[in-house]
Amino acid sequence: METVLTRPSAAPVIQALRSIGYNASTAIADLIDNSLDAKALIININFAYAESDGMITISDNGMGMNEEMLQRAMNIGSKDPRAKRGANELGRFGMGLKTASFSLGKRLSVLTKKNGAYSERCWDLDHVSECNEWQLLTVIPECVKNKIGTIEDESGTIVCIDKLDRFMGYDSKRKLKETSFYNKVARINRHLEFVFHSILEKNEVKMFINGNEVVPWDPFMRYHPNTMEGEMQMLRINDNRIKVQYFILPHAAHLTEPEYKKAGGYKGWRDHQGLYIYRENRLLYFGDWMGLFPKDAASQLARVRIDLPNEADSDWQVDIKKSGINLPEDAKRRLEAISSIARKVSRDIFYFRTQPGPRNPAIKGSLNTWEQSGSEDGPQFILNRNHPILSELLKNLDDENAKLLNLYLKFVQLGSPSNIIDSPKVPEEEVQGLPDSQKELIIQFASSLLKLNVADNEEQLLNILLTQPAFDGLNRATLKAITTEANLFDIN
Ligand SMILES: Nc1ncnc2c1ncn2[C@@H]1O[C@H](COP(=O)(O)OP(=O)(O)OP(=O)(O)O)[C@@H](O)[C@H]1O
Ligand SMILES: [Mg+2]
Numbered sequence: 001m002e003t004v005l006t007r008p009s010a011a012p013v014i015q016a017l018r019s020i021g022y023n024a025s026t027a028i029a030d031l032i033d034n035s036l037d038a039k040a041l042i043i044n045i046n047f048a049y050a051e052s053d054g055m056i057t058i059s060d061n062g063m064g065m066n067e068e069m070l071q072r073a074m075n076i077g078s079k080d081p082r083a084k085r086g087a088n089e090l091g092r093f094g095m096g097l098k099t100a101s102f103s104l105g106k107r108l109s110v111l112t113k114k115n116g117a118y119s120e121r122c123w124d125l126d127h128v129s130e131c132n133e134w135q136l137l138t139v140i141p142e143c144v145k146n147k148i149g150t151i152e153d154e155s156g157t158i159v160c161i162d163k164l165d166r167f168m169g170y171d172s173k174r175k176l177k178e179t180s181f182y183n184k185v186a187r188i189n190r191h192l193e194f195v196f197h198s199i200l201e202k203n204e205v206k207m208f209i210n211g212n213e214v215v216p217w218d219p220f221m222r223y224h225p226n227t228m229e230g231e232m233q234m235l236r237i238n239d240n241r242i243k244v245q246y247f248i249l250p251h252a253a254h255l256t257e258p259e260y261k262k263a264g265g266y267k268g269w270r271d272h273q274g275l276y277i278y279r280e281n282r283l284l285y286f287g288d289w290m291g292l293f294p295k296d297a298a299s300q301l302a303r304v305r306i307d308l309p310n311e312a313d314s315d316w317q318v319d320i321k322k323s324g325i326n327l328p329e330d331a332k333r334r335l336e337a338i339s340s341i342a343r344k345v346s347r348d349i350f351y352f353r354t355q356p357g358p359r360n361p362a363i364k365g366s367l368n369t370w371e372q373s374g375s376e377d378g379p380q381f382i383l384n385r386n387h388p389i390l391s392e393l394l395k396n397l398d399d400e401n402a403k404l405l406n407l408y409l410k411f412v413q414l415g416s417p418s419n420i421i422d423s424p425k426v427p428e429e430e431v432q433g434l435p436d437s438q439k440e441l442i443i444q445f446a447s448s449l450l451k452l453n454v455a456d457n458e459e460q461l462l463n464i465l466l467t468q469p470a471f472d473g474l475n476r477a478t479l480k481a482i483t484t485e486a487n488l489f490d491i492n
Contacts, residue, residue, distance in 0.1 A: 011129045018102045025191035027100035033090035038062025055162040064114035064155035106163035109140040113151040193217040198281040226250035243307040246342035269300045302346035414470030432478040443486045
């Protein structure tokens with residue numbers, strides 16, 4: 001194949017990259033993503049106003065970079081977007097550090113420290129334009145370095161952006177005044193409270209803007225007793241598990257004035273209805289029904305949370321700015337169904353205030369049939385054993401039947417498609433060691449099958465046990481050893 005090497009011209013490409021559509025808030029959020037990916041626990045974002053030129057710094061105590069890592073990180077396209085990313089990783093394109101920074105200003109300096117050793121690099125777009133080459137400065141200019149200071153911890157990173165032409169207004173005549181500058185910072189603060197609320201609520205990471213802590217803002221008002229939570233649903237869309245749950249906020253009549261104002265967020269109630277799409281717990285998109293329904297006043301109490309893993313990026317067409325997304329065809333129909341329920345409940349409450357007051361204390365526990373277990377291992381979803389209908393049923397059953405029902409529920413839970421994980425394969429003839437609780441469950445289940453005449457010989461019994469999703473990953477030898485030890489055929 002005959003080819004000719006055609007190198008992109010540095011000056012125009014870098015100018016074009018400045019205009020891929022970030023605003024100041026989405027740009028800062030993209031830079032914070034990097035600090036979170038570096039496992040930082042404290043992230044300080046500082047905005048300093050100066051009439052001639054302001055400066056933005058994002059300092060973190062994450063894992064930092066060595067010289068080689070930093071050199072790669074400063075490259076435009078430092079990683080292949082098709083590569084598999086780690087669990088919970090927010091990065092995807094290998095672009096954000098550069099594109100987000102350039103959308104704010106013309107100079108990006110990175111000072112980083114890993115295990116006590118410093119590295120530094122700097123992109124100065126004036127220099128790139130002048131020489132029309134991808135020349136990266138290996139030393140941060142003295143005037144910047146003096147302002148950013150040093151990194152106290154053994155590892156960490158300071159990203160500094162100055163020559164803030166875009167952040168400050170495009171030309172000298174329209175430069176931001178000091179009050180407008182800090183109003184803009186306040187808007188960014190509100191954006192971060194919102195975009196990172198789920199991450200901040202875990203209380204592991206802290207963020208500060210000019211020394212003030214960023215306080216998470218929960219759009220679903222889960223703390224309010226009149227908020228209604230729909231059941232968590234698991235959808236499988238093109239091999240990825242997507243979690244969906246709707247929330248119906250309380251009617252205004254149930255809210256105090258400050259509560260009402262706060263829940264309206266920074267766009268107002270009407271513009272906060274709709275789908276809230278989170279990627280690895282970080283909010284990516286919100287504010288409408290993404291073409292499924294129009295926005296209307298009566299649906300303004302409905303907010304639907306959708307949680308995506310980063311593996312779903314290409315399916316949902318996550319964009320470089322991490323603020324745009326497209327619904328896959330398969331997801332549309334199912335989200336439409338869930339959203340229309342949420343919208344109907346919202347409408348009923350909005351017009352008729354049919355919402356009950358705080359839940360009757362006689363009814364204890366949540367009304368969800370399934371709940372998230374919250375534990376890393378074991379089943380992800382557990383049946384809510386305190387559901388009022390189940391409690392009522394169990395009260396009216398004799399001991400024998402209550403036991404049987406409980407056993408059945410255990411099986412429903414263990415065999416639920418959402419809970420089945422791929423178990424490692426074990427050699428057929430090897431007896432696996434199991435905890436007593438699991439052995440006990442197998443024996444209970446097997447003896448119930450025998451009592452109900454579902455199986456009447458050992459061979460049949462083992463065949464049934466082997467096909468149970470709840471016992472996935474157990475081999476015949478193990479099941480046989482357990483049933484033999486329990487003498488099941490002697491008892492029955
Ligand atoms: N604060 C930081 N601490 C440690 N490493 C960082 C930091 N910021 C960036 N990096 C490194 O620089 C690389 C490039 O960052 P960049 O934001 O350009 O791309 P990305 O995060 O991989 O993907 P995306 O374009 O989706 O943000 C990251 O993959 C990471 O290895
Ligand atoms: Mg990034």
